[in-house]
Amino acid sequence: MDFIKLQYFISTARHLNFTKAAAECHVAQTVISRQIASLEKELGVSLFFRNKHKVELTPIGSDFYRDAVYLVQYQKSMVDRLNGKKNSCKGFLKIGVGPYEEELIQKLLLRFVEIYPEISVSCWMFSYDVLPFRFNRDLVDVAFTTSHCARLFQPAQIKTIYPPHWILMGKKDLPFWSDPDSNIHSENVIVQEDMATDAFFQQCTVSGFNPKCFLKSNFYNTQRLMADAGCGLALIPEYCRLSEDERSVPLPMKGYIPDFVVAHNPENHNPALMVFLNYLQEDDFSTYLNR
Numbered sequence: 001m002d003f004i005k006l007q008y009f010i011s012t013a014r015h016l017n018f019t020k021a022a023a024e025c026h027v028a029q030t031v032i033s034r035q036i037a038s039l040e041k042e043l044g045v046s047l048f049f050r051n052k053h054k055v056e057l058t059p060i061g062s063d064f065y066r067d068a069v070y071l072v073q074y075q076k077s078m079v080d081r082l083n084g085k086k087n088s089c090k091g092f093l094k095i096g097v098g099p100y101e102e103e104l105i106q107k108l109l110l111r112f113v114e115i116y117p118e119i120s121v122s123c124w125m126f127s128y129d130v131l132p133f134r135f136n137r138d139l140v141d142v143a144f145t146t147s148h149c150a151r152l153f154q155p156a157q158i159k160t161i162y163p164p165h166w167i168l169m170g171k172k173d174l175p176f177w178s179d180p181d182s183n184i185h186s187e188n189v190i191v192q193e194d195m196a197t198d199a200f201f202q203q204c205t206v207s208g209f210n211p212k213c214f215l216k217s218n219f220y221n222t223q224r225l226m227a228d229a230g231c232g233l234a235l236i237p238e239y240c241r242l243s244e245d246e247r248s249v250p251l252p253m254k255g256y257i258p259d260f261v262v263a264h265n266p267e268n269h270n271p272a273l274m275v276f277l278n279y280l281q282e283d284d285f286s287t288y289l290n291r
Contacts, residue, residue, distance in 0.1 A: 003075055005039045006068045007049065008032050013065045018056045028134035073139055092120045093273025096140030098128050098149060099192065099220040100237050103160060104260060105144050112279055119272050127218065128194040138265065141273045146258035149194070153263050159280075162260035169248040170227045180249045188232025190215045190223050195235070200256055207253035 011021040012032060022029040041045050047061035057065060077094065097105065102125065113121060126134055128145065132152035135143050143153070150158050168189065170176065176183045189211040191200075196216050204210065215232055217223045220240075227234035228246070235251065237260070242248060251257065261281065266271060 001039075001042070003072060005035050005042075006072050008035045009039055010065065010068050010072060012036060012048070012055070013057055013061065013068075016057070018055065026211070030071040042067040070137055070139070074137070077139060091270065091275065092122070093142070093270070093272040093276055094140045095121065095123045095126050096131055096134055096143040096145075098122065098131055098143075098145040099125065099275050100146070100240070101144040101260065103240055104237070112276065115279070116275060119275060130236065135263070135265070138268065141265045141268060141270050142262060142276060144260070144262050147261050148258040150261050150263045153265075154266060155177075155265055156263045157266045158261050158263045160259050160261050162237070162239065164257040164259040166235060166251040166257050167240075167248040168233040168251055169236055169240070169242055169246050170233040172245055173229055174230070174233075174247075176233065177247055181252070182209050184209070184252070186212050188213045188215050190217055190226050190232050190234045192216075192223065193218050194218070195258075204253060209253040211253075 007056075008021065008025055008027075008031075011024045012018060015021050015024070016034075018029050018032050022032045025032065037048065043064070045060050045064075046058050047064060049056040049058055095109070109121070109123070113119075124134070124140060128149040131140075131143060131145055131149055134140050135153050135156070143150070145163070147158075147164075149159070150156060170187075174187070176187045191214055193216045194211075196214060201214070213232075215226065217226060220236065223234040223236060226232065238250075264277065
C-alpha cells in the first residue's frame with residue numbers, strides 16, 4: 001500500500017473537502033480524487049460518501065482513518081529512528097505527555113538533554129483518552145500522565161512521581177477568596193472532560209464538595225482561559241505555575257483524585273529508553289520536577 005495514498009486519504013478525511021486536501025498536499029484536486037479512487041479500488045470498499053454538496057466518511061472509512069493515521073505515524077517514527085542512527089546519534093526517544101504534565105517535567109527534560117545531547121528527543125502532547133492509544137501501539141517510548149490514564153496502558157511498568165495534590169485556581173479579584181469554604185457553593189468549577197466521570201462526581205458528593213456548577217473543558221490551556229475570563233475556578237495540579245493575577249486554594253476533597261506517573265512498556269528495548277529510565281533512577285530525580 002502506497003503511503004502517499006494514505007497521506008492523501010488522511011488529509012481528505014480530516015478536511016472532508018478535496019480542494020482543501022489538495023492545497024494541504026500541494027497537488028491538484030484531480031490528483032487527490034484519482035489517488036483516493038485508486039485506494040478504494042485497491043481495498044475493495046468505499047471510504048467516502050460523495051455528492052455535489054459535501055463529502056463524508058463511510059463507517060468503514062472512519063475505521064480505516066484511525067488505522068491509516070497509525071500507519072503513517074509509525075512509518076515516520078521508523079524513519080526518524082533510522083535517521084537518528086544514520087546521523088551517529090545514540091538513539092531517538094519519543095516522550096508522550098498528557099495536558100498537565102508539560103509543566104511537571106520541563107526541568108527534568110532540560111537536564112536530560114544537557115547530559116545526553118547525542119540522544120534526539122521528541123515530545124508529543126495528547127489528551128488522556130488518546131494517549132493510551134498511542135502508548136499501546138508503541139508510538140511513544142515513555143509517557144508522563146495521570147494514574148487514571150495509565151490504567152489503560154498495556155503492558156506497562158508504572159512509577160508514581162507526584163502525589164495527588166490538586167488546587168482550585170482563579171482570578172484573585174473573585175469574591176470567592178473572602179471565604180472559600182462557604183463561597184464554593186456559589187462558584188463554578190472548571191474540570192477536564194477526562195476527569196468529569198460519574199466516580200468523580202460521586203466522590204465530590206461524599207466529600208461535601210458541591211460547587212454551583214461543574215463546567216467542562218477539553219484541555220488545560222482552555223481551563224486556564226476560562227478561569228482567567230472569570231468563568232469559575234479551574235481544577236489543576238498543584239505544581240502548575242500561577243500568574244500575579246491568580247490565586248489558589250487546595251482542593252477540599254480526598255479520594256479518586258489521580259496522582260502523576262511515568263510509564264513505559266517493559267517489552268520496549270529502545271536503547272535511548274534504557275538511558276532515560278536509568279536517568280530517572282537517580283536519587284535526586286524528584287528535585288528536577290516542577291514542584
